[in-house]
Amino acid sequence: MNTPSNRPAKGKNRAKLDPVYDLETRERALALVSHGRSLNSVSKQTGISRAAIRQWQVRIEPISRTSKCSRPDDLATYSYLLGLYLGDGCLSRHPRGGYVLRIACADAWPGLITACRDAILRVRPANSVYLVPKQGCVMVTGHSRHWPCLFPQHGPGKKHERHIALEPWQQQIVDAHPWELIRGLIHSDGCRITNWTTRMVNGERKRYEYPRYFFTNASDDIVRLYTDTLDSLGVEWRTARQSRRAQNVSVARRASVALMDAHVGPKY
Known part of the structure; x- marks a missing residue:
């Protein structure tokens, strides 16, 4: 007792x-x-x-x-990840709290999948990243309660159905690392292709090839962010096609393509 x-x-x-x-x-x-x-x-x-x-x-x-968000340390990688998010990324609430960042990367570009995974780990080194296979693509996925702080463009509905604008601190990062943003946008919603044509030269038909870059997005705001950044870099562009669903922006002049090749390059 x-x-x-x-x-x-x-x-x-x-x-x-x-x-x-x-x-x-x-x-x-x-x-x-x-x-x-x-x-x-x-x-x-x-x-x-x-x-x-x-x-x-x-x-x-x-x-x-006590859980305030901090700005990313690797600003260049953040600018690249911002481009990937604006192109093919989304945020959603996690059932256990926090948020999930998902970026769709096509199976055809394994190098892009690796680059996307590495970018998330460099921006949020304390969080894990995992790959979720889908039909024709992989969802590169990371969990953190701080994603809405890093991507304040998150909101209800699809990105092309709401206003998208950078916060002043994001614009400062983009101004300091514009090529990384362009590379992220091209890697998510763009491509580098080789066009060809034929000409008669001295009675002989010859084939000529020339590369060009395309960027396609349904959001006027994201397209404007892309073209404004190209303007700041001295890259010439033109609207190649516009439909009800998306705008298609082309970079085809030789000097501008050379700039894009030096800083962006094709997906792999």
């Missing part, structure tokens, strides 16, 4: 036995509640007591203050 001297205290010692949850665990539980889940169901799923979750709800503002 326990005596008063060796009987466990009900309050003080019990508090010492309560698990200490890290910030990410708390934010994940609060995210589930914010999506309409009951405290009871979240408690059963996570193993966290309802009392603890209820207490975190009261402290939600102090928690959010």
